[in-house]
Amino acid sequence: MIDPLSAAAEPSRRRILQLLAARSMTVTEIAAEFTVTRSAISQHLLVLAEAGLVEAEKVGRQRIYRVLPGGLQRLQAEIDRFWTRELDQLVDDAHTIRRDS
Amino acid sequence: MIDPLSAAAEPSRRRILQLLAARSMTVTEIAAEFTVTRSAISQHLLVLAEAGLVEAEKVGRQRIYRVLPGGLQRLQAEIDRFWTRELDQLVDDAHTIRRDS
DNA sequence: GCAATACGTTAGCGAGCACTAACGTATTTG
DNA sequence: CAAATACGTTAGTGCTCGCTAACGTATTGC
Numbered sequence: 001m002i003d004p005l006s007a008a009a010e011p012s013r014r015r016i017l018q019l020l021a022a023r024s025m026t027v028t029e030i031a032a033e034f035t036v037t038r039s040a041i042s043q044h045l046l047v048l049a050e051a052g053l054v055e056a057e058k059v060g061r062q063r064i065y066r067v068l069p070g071g072l073q074r075l076q077a078e079i080d081r082f083w084t085r086e087l088d089q090l091v092d093d094a095h096t097i098r099r100d101s
Numbered sequence: 102m103i104d105p106l107s108a109a110a111e112p113s114r115r116r117i118l119q120l121l122a123a124r125s126m127t128v129t130e131i132a133a134e135f136t137v138t139r140s141a142i143s144q145h146l147l148v149l150a151e152a153g154l155v156e157a158e159k160v161g162r163q164r165i166y167r168v169l170p171g172g173l174q175r176l177q178a179e180i181d182r183f184w185t186r187e188l189d190q191l192v193d194d195a196h197t198i199r200r201d202s
Numbered sequence: 203g204c205a206a207t208a209c210g211t212t213a214g215c216g217a218g219c220a221c222t223a224a225c226g227t228a229t230t231t232g
Numbered sequence: 233c234a235a236a237t238a239c240g241t242t243a244g245t246g247c248t249c250g251c252t253a254a255c256g257t258a259t260t261g262c
Contacts, residue, residue, distance in 0.1 A: 009110035012250085014183055021188045027209060040251055042210060061208050061259035069191045076192055079180060082115055087122045087168075091177055094170030113220085128239060141221055143240060162229040162238050 004075040005082075007051035012036070013044050017067060020054060024066040105176040106183075108152035113137070114145050118168060121155060125167035 008017060012034065019030060027045065031038040045065060048054040053071035056063040109118060113135065120131060128146065132139040146166060149155040154172035157164040 003112075006110055006112075008183075009106055010250085011104075011107075017188070018183070018185065021185065021191060028207090036250085037252060038209080039211085039253080043250080046210090063209065067188075067191060072188055072192050076184075082109075082119070083177075084119065084122065087118070087173055090122060090168060090170045091173050094174045111220085129237090137220085138222060139239080140223080140241085144220080147240090164239065 002047065002051040003078075004051045004053060004071060005078045007047050007053060008075055010044070010047075012040075013048055016041070016044055016048065017053065020065055020067045024064050026062045026064055028062070030065070103148065103152040104179075105152045105154060105172060106179045108148050108154060109176055111145075111148075113141075114149055117142070117145055117149065118154065121166055121168045125165050127163045127165055129163070131166070 007013060015033070016030060019025060019033060027038060027041060030045075031041045034041060045054060045056070049056065051071065052074065053068060054065050055068050056065050108114060116134070117131060120126060120134060128139060128142060131146075132142045135142060146155060146157070150157065152172065153169060153175065155166050156169050157166050
C-alpha cells in the first residue's frame with residue numbers, strides 16, 4: 001500500500017479529497033472541476049485508492065467515489081507522527097515572536 | 102518560493118526536519134544519519150531552504166542548519182487549510198466506528 | 203441492435219526528482 | 233604554505249510523475 005501522505009500531498013489529489021469529503025461524486029463530476037483530462041483524474045483516483053483513501057462503488061455505468069474514513073484516519077496519524085512536540089514548540093515560539101512584534 | 106507541504110512530504114526531508122527540530126546541526130552531522138551522499142543532503146537542504154523551512158548560519162568552515170519557526174508555522178497552516186471540518190467529521194466518524202467494534 | 207455515455211487502461215512523452223561522481227571554494231590545522 | 237576539512241555546485245543518469253491521446257469495455261437510451 002502506498003504512503004498516504006505522499007499520495008495526498010499532490011495538489012490535484014488534495015483537491016479531489018476535498019471534493020469527495022464534501023460529497024461522493026462520479027468521475028465525470030470530479031473531472032468537471034479540473035482542466036485536465038478525465039483519464040488523468042482516473043489515474044489520480046487509482047493512486048488515492050491504493051493509498052486506502054478512497055473507494056469506488058459501481059452504480060450502473062458510473063462509479064461513485066467516496067473517501068474512506070479509515071484512510072483519512074491513517075493519514076492524520078501519519079501527520080501527527082511527523083508533527084512532534086519539538087515542532088510544536090517551535091511553532092509556539094513563532095507565535096510568541098509574532099505577538100511581540 | 103516552493104510549496105512547503107510538497108517540500109516536507111519527501112521522506113528524507115521529513116527526517117531532516119525532525120533532526121533539525123531537535124537541535125541545529127551541520128551538514129556532515131545530518132548526512133551521518135543517512136546512507137546517501139552528503140551531496141544529496143545538501144540538495145535536500147536547498148529545497149527546504151527555498152521553502153522557507155530551514156536556514157543556514159555560516160560558522161567557520163561549517164554551516165549550521167536550523168529550522169525556521171515561521172516556515173513550520175506556514176506548513177502547519179497549509180495542513181490545517183487542507184484538513185477542513187468535513188475531513189475532521191469523517192475522521193471522527195471513523196473513531197466512533199472503531200469505538201463500536 | 204446501435205449510438206451514446208461512463209469509465210478503465212495503456213503507450214508514450216516531457217519534465218522533474220533523487221541521486222552519485224567529480225570538481226571547485228573557503229577555512230582550519232599542522 | 234600545504235594537507236585536510238566542510239561544504240556548495242554541476243553534469244549526468246535512471247526513474248518516477250503527471251499528463252494526453254487512443255482504444256477497449258460495460259451500461260443505458262432510443
